Amino acid sequence: MRHLFQSFSQQSQKTTSKTNRKTLGLVMGLVVASWLTGSMILGSINVPGVSLASPTKSSDSAHASMQQHVKEHGFAEIAKSVTPAVVNITAQKVMNSNFQEGPFDSFRDFFGKPGMPSPPQEHFGMGSGSGVIVSPDGHIVTNFHVVDGAKTVTVMLVDKREFTGTVVGTDPQTDLAILKIDAKDLPYLKWGNISELQVGDYVLAVGNPFGLSSTVTQGIVSALGRGGMGITQYEDFIQTDAAINPGNSGGALVNTQGELIGINTAIFSRTGGSQGVGFAIPASMAQPVFDSLVKNGKVVRGYLGVGIQELTSDLAKTLNLDDTKGALVTDVRSGSPAEGAGLQRGDTIVMYQGVAITNPRTLQREVTRTPVDTSVDITIMRDGEEQKLSTKISEHPxxxxxxxxxxxxxxxxxxxxxxxxxxxxxxxxxxxxxxxxxxxxxxxxxxxxxxxxxxxxxxxxxxxxxxxxxxxxxxxxxxxxxxxxxxxxxxxxxxxxxxxxxxxx
CATH class of the missing domain: 2.30.42.10 (PDZ domain)
Structure with missing residues (x-):
């Protein structure tokens, strides 16, 4: 049994009744039980990012040189340069005695009995997480569920100065939120180029686990492009073995150049703490969300209007396909660009705007980052034959x-x-x-x-x-x-x- 839990620290500010304490104790007992079976713990949350150029030979050489330098001289210089840009975020929230998950959970916890919703017992609590300053004028990137439902947000810098944080915008589908504090000339991190990131590269995770400010942990990139985790709607995570713990929510994952390459988001754990399997939203996803929320107050995504699924060997054989690469169309939305292109249920999309579609996640990433009103070319396999279609991408509802x-x-x-x-x-x-x-x-x-x-x-x-x-x-x-x-x-x-x-x- 797998559960999703927020992993930023929470403390109640108001004494609850004995009944509430018993209820909370039972919930925590269930949490412990789920940890024993392997829990996905939210590190504190995709619009897939802009297309990035492939690294050149010279950039590969510089990349290798930097990795070697760090291997020989350590991480002290990098840690010193990045920690001032990582902040502690405290959110005061109205909390209920019944356990609350995020807004896109499976709704499995709201009924005490069928048809008998149990009224929430309101009290106030404090949630603690991390954030990353990404502009000198005080814009901060963090995870959505760190500030979700917050009445007040307080941001504390490394130098112990405190500011009231204003929520500029949120994107629950990527578990990202943007805050703003009234300050100038702040230390900040520059966005890194994810296209140069490789499995095995050194990385640092910076945050405030368990309220311990300016904590730096070191690891490597364990995998790239992790999806199908059920953490967010859009997933293309960087997996790392750098220790990520409760309170690291919204913290920074940086490369050996001190650039922001990810927002620490989740861990897979049997104990509730780090077991070397952490996940960060890549900068190639976070940066476009940041830009769009700051500029427009919302995130605009491209929309094709198809339901898709993975291909299995049996499905590929049945559909007269040579392999399992592509995205199998399971549904075509009425009035969508997909319907206008002539896509049908049972088609397999293998190419989109010149990009090979290896799985549904690839198609989702490419479509959502396509500008609205862009004409696109799509290659499909239908009844074992290749066909080319075209349509114009609309704005996702x-x-x-x-x-x-x-x-x-x-x-x-x-x-x-x-x-x-x-x-x-x-x-x-x-x-x-x-x-x-x-x-x-x-x-x-x-x-x-x-x-x-x-x-x-x-x-x-x-x-x-x-x-x-x-x-x-x-x-x-x-x-x-x-x-x-x-x-x-x-x-x-x-x-x-x-x-x-x-x-x-």
């Missing part, structure tokens, strides 16, 4: 609101509610057969009008004031037209059963 869903929804008429599109995976998880349209409630703020009305995480909203809701975009359009201080009639589906709620706007 999630890009319109979901990249900043926390801020956008909290500022909407239904304050304190976060939602996301319902898809087949979520519908199956929630046990809703045959329902693939609507929005799923991923968070309800304690004490909000929505919570008082009975809205709970996992509810599927299909109508508001008798206007049908098919997507996140429609939800935002309808909600934006609601009248303040009036009651909204909301139709939700809970455990497969329809239920009307009235929520004061």
């Amino acid at each position: 999630d890009s319109i609101q979901l990249a900043s869903v926390g801020k956008s929804v909290h500022e909407s008429a239904l304050a304190g509610v976060k939602v996301q599109d319902l898809d087949q995976r979520l519908a199956q998880t929630l046990g809703v057969k045959g329902m693939t349209e609507g929005v799923v409630v991923t968070y309800v703020e304690p004490g909000s009008q929505a919570e008082r009305a009975g809205l709970v995480r996992g509810d599927i909203i299909s109508e508001i004031n008798k206007e049908e809701i098919h997507s996140l975009r429609e939800y935002q359009e309808v909600v934006s037209e609601l009248t303040h201080d009036k009651l909204a009639l909301v139709l939700v589906h809970r455990n497969g059963n329809p239920l009307f709620l009235t929520i004061k706007v």
Whole structure:
């Protein structure tokens, strides 16, 4: 049994009741049990990055020279140069007695009994993680779940100065968040070139594990392009054996030139601590998210509109394919660029804009980083024959609101509610057969009008004031037209059963 746990440090600020303490103790017991089976622990969170040039022979030589220099002279100079740019982040949050996972979990923990949501017991707690200064004027990159739901964010520099952090933007799909502090002439890290990174290269992880500031650990790159972990929606992780522990959330992974090559994000562990298997979001993903959030307040991703899966040997044989390379199309969204191109279920995409597609993750990476309105060429295999198609990439529906869903929804008429599109995976998880349209409630703020009305995480909203809701975009359009201080009639589906709620706007 695998669970996802936030690995930044948390401490309760308010004494809970005996019942709550017993509940929390039981949760921690379950956590320990899961560690024994091998847990994925969130290190504190993808838009795949821009295309980077292949290293030249001269850059290879310089790279090898730097690695040799470090091997001979150690890491002291690098550590000294990078630690001032890594900060400690403390987030005050409203916490519940029941264990809360991130906004994209499987919703397996919200019902005490079917149809009987247990009311959360609100208290305040402190979450502690790390962040990386990436500009001299105070922009900081960290993990989304370090600041998710935070009422206040405090940033402490290495010199012990403290600042109030403002959340510039968040991208839950990559577990990234951008903060800003009011300061100037700060030490900062430059983004590194991931294309020059190789398995076996030396790296340093810098952060604040267990609240111990400016901790530096050393290791190597164990693997590149790790995906399918279930940590974030978009995954292309750098795997390292540099020690990453709770509190390293959002910290820096740097190369031997002191450049930022990754944001420390997760560890795989049987004990809850580092066991030499850590994961960092590569700079090639984090930097475009940073640039887009700072410039636009949201992350814009390209959209093709297909469901895809890995090919197996048996599938390849059945589809008359020579190997298992490519992305097998399982679904074509109505009205999508894929439909316009003529893609069909059962096609195998093997080439996209001149890039060989080796697996679904490769296609996802290439599509999401394609600028909107770009015309693209796609090569597919259909019935054993190669065909070439073309289409124009559109903006991913999630890009319109979901990249900043926390801020956008909290500022909407239904304050304190976060939602996301319902898809087949979520519908199956929630046990809703045959329902693939609507929005799923991923968070309800304690004490909000929505919570008082009975809205709970996992509810599927299909109508508001008798206007049908098919997507996140429609939800935002309808909600934006609601009248303040009036009651909204909301139709939700809970455990497969329809239920009307009235929520004061």
